[in-house]
Amino acid sequence: MAKKAWVDQAECISCGLCVDNLPDVFRFDDSGKAECFDSYAATEDEIQANAIDICPVSCIHWEE
Numbered sequence: 399m400a401k402k403a404w405v406d407q408a409e410c411i412s413c414g415l416c417v418d419n420l421p422d423v424f425r426f427d428d429s430g431k432a433e434c435f436d437s438y439a440a441t442e443d444e445i446q447a448n449a450i451d452i453c454p455v456s457c458i459h460w461e462e
């Protein structure tokens with residue numbers, strides 16, 4: 399089973415980087431914070447490089 403990403407919304411500052419880079423994976427929910435709505439729409443490497451590694455507050459994580 400592939401790993402699943404999730405956003406710690408308490409830490410998200412709504413910068414939009416993850417949503418811009420991977421719009422099939424991340425979106426803003428009604429609270430204005432990012433959420434991971436389809437972790438399997440991109441590869442783990444893509445999510446790691448284009449979201450997790452660049453999130454300015456490091457609030458995107460892999461579910462164990």
Ligand code: SF4
Nearest residue numbers: 410411413414416453
């Ligand atoms: S990159 Fe991080 S801080 Fe920016 S919107 Fe995504 S989860 Fe939030």
